[in-house]
Amino acid sequence: MTTGKFDLIVIGAGPAGAACARTAAKAGLAVALVDKKRFPRDKLCGGGLTGRAVGHYARIFDRPLPDIPLTRRDRFRFFAFGEDLGGGEEAPPIHLIMRRDFDAALVADALSAGAQDFTGQTGTLDPKEPAIDLPGGRLSAPLIVAADGVNSPTARQLFGEAFDRERIGFALEVEQPGDASEVPLRIDFGAADWGYGWQFPKTCGTTIGVGGVMARNADMKAALQGYLDTLGVDEDLPVKGQFLPFGDFRSTPGAGRILLAGDAAGLVDPITGEGIAHALNSGELAALAAVQALAAWQPDQALRHYRHALRPIHAGLRQARILRQLMFRERLRPAFISGFRRSRSLRGEYLRLLAGETEYGEIMRAMALRMPGFAWRALRGG
Ligand SMILES: Cc1cc2nc3c(=O)[nH]c(=O)nc-3n(C[C@H](O)[C@H](O)[C@H](O)COP(=O)(O)OP(=O)(O)OC[C@H]3O[C@@H](n4cnc5c(N)ncnc54)[C@H](O)[C@@H]3O)c2cc1C
Structure with missing residues (x-):
């Protein structure tokens, strides 16, 4: 087995880790990609790829869609509390994949970009160095990106717990x-x-x-x-x-020279449960932060660059958490349902969000225009 010194070690080779490894390797970094599983492996997931996810995929993996079995749907329906909210007319397509196929394709593309394969093994993290001890030897690097999922052993080691049980x-x-x-x-x-x-x-x-x-x-x-x-x-x-994670994200996504990406950083939409798009995007942003910090010989600055780059995602998740209160608080729910059902343009905004063409801020503005003022007053009143 090859062991030794790298520019970047990526722990976890799901969408966040594979996107990170590929982006960093394309930028010329020496990358080690570690995962406890060998690929293909199963991952529990709906496998819904929104336009937002496909957009990130295409940019990072340099092709419009992965070469795996896909189902495509241009029409879909939303229901809320048993009531039909109307169709996804003129909806941007959603692609449906099996994660077993999708993740294996992502890992293959990360390796073909030059990342070295350390899948199929677990190690012990030394956060101070930083380094990881695998059965075959020690890998060290000035920076580590941990994309080891919702139960992130790395987050647990750094912060005592992977997530907050009250909010997960x-x-x-x-x-x-x-x-x-x-x-x-x-x-x-x-x-x-x-x-x-x-x-x-x-x-x-x-x-x-x-x-x-x-x-x-x-x-x-x-x-x-x-x-x-x-x-x-x-x-x-x-x-x-x-x-x-469902909106329970870490505002400081890492510690020292260890950056957390994807589910390990809590980057899942609190309304739709969509996590693949943010996983791909955050993996890429973590890699770019590493590239920037290493180019300046300042690995300690990578976390700061990364946190800054994640600001738009964090802002969107905060707004979605507010919107979730409108949907789920019983006293506000009727206003939400009738607002969403009556307004074709509001539904259109939501579909544009899933397509990656707009952000939650725009939806909030669209709702503020259409929903009775009492809902907003009630919401602000807590
Ligand atoms: C039931 C369900 C349905 C979902 N449906 C959707 C959906 O339809 N669309 C969508 O966009 N999102 C969906 N999500 C969310 C989505 O699955 C996640 O957000 C996404 O997988 C996050 O990617 P990731 O790369 O951060 O983590 P993961 O995909 O979880 O990958 C983490 C990787 O880390 C590895 N790992 C773990 N521990 C270690 C260790 N100690 N050492 C080395 N490697 C380790 C694992 O083997 C794994 O390969 C769903 C989630 C669930 C639970």
């Missing part, structure tokens, strides 16, 4: 096998409390799940069963679960 989300999923060519793509806000449900048709079946703020969902299994009943699914399917 949790999601359950089933895979329904069979032909999904006629299955509609739908998202149901409120299928879990302070959360949502999804039905995503894929090339080999349908992924159905519910997720929401864990502290508000004492019985997530019941929420999943309720959602399966709504969709008319009566098969006995194996259920899998995983935490989801």
Whole structure:
């Protein structure tokens, strides 16, 4: 096994880690890509790629879409608390992938850009050096990006815990096998409390799940069963679960010379649960921060550059958390539902957000124009 000195070590080779490794390797850094799993490996996920995610993917991986089985949907429907909010007419497409295929393709592209392969092994992090001790020897580098997922062992080592149990989300999923060519793509806000449900048709079946703020969902299994009943699914399917950061992000994404990216930094949309787009983008931004700091021989400045670069993502997540209160507080909910259902342009704004063409700030402005003033006063009143 090759061990030794690198410019950057990336721990975790999901979308955040692979994007980071590829971006840094393309910029000429010597990169080690470490993951406890060998690829292809499974990852519990709806596998919904919004336009926002595809835009980041295309820029980082230099091709419009990965060369893997994909389902594409141009029409989809939103429901909220059982009520139909109207269709995603003229919606930018959403692509549906299996993470097993997608992540393996990302890792292959990171390695082909020059990153060295240390997948299939776990190590012990020495945050002071920084370095990681693998079974075959020590890897060291002036900077480490940890993209080791929602349960991030790195975040746990740096901060004592990977996430705050009061604010973390949790999601359950089933895979329904069979032909999904006629299955509609739908998202149901409120299928879990302070959360949502999804039905995503894929090339080999349908992924159905519910997720929401864990502290508000004492019985997530019941929420999943309720959602399966709504969709008319009566098969006995194996259920899998995983935490989801759901807006609970770290405002300082790392410590010292260790930067956190993707789920490890808590970068998941608190309304839609979308995390792949922010994972790709934050991995790229962490790599660019490393490139900038190393070019100036100032690795200690990388975290500052990275935090600055993440500001727009953090601002969007904060705004989404406010909007989530409008959707889920019982007294504000009717105003949200009728505002969203009546306003084609508001729905259009939301679809543009999923396409990566606008940000939550614009949605907030659109809602402020259309929603009765009392909702905003109530919201500000807490
Ligand atoms: C049920 C569910 C459904 C979801 N649906 C969607 C969706 O439809 N669309 C969407 O955009 N997002 C969705 N998400 C969110 C999305 O899955 C995540 O935001 C995304 O995977 C984050 O990517 P990441 O690279 O940060 O982490 P991950 O994809 O989790 O990758 C982390 C990597 O780190 C590795 N690792 C962990 N520990 C170690 C260690 N000690 N040493 C080395 N490597 C380690 C793991 O093996 C893994 O490969 C969903 C999440 C859940 C739970």
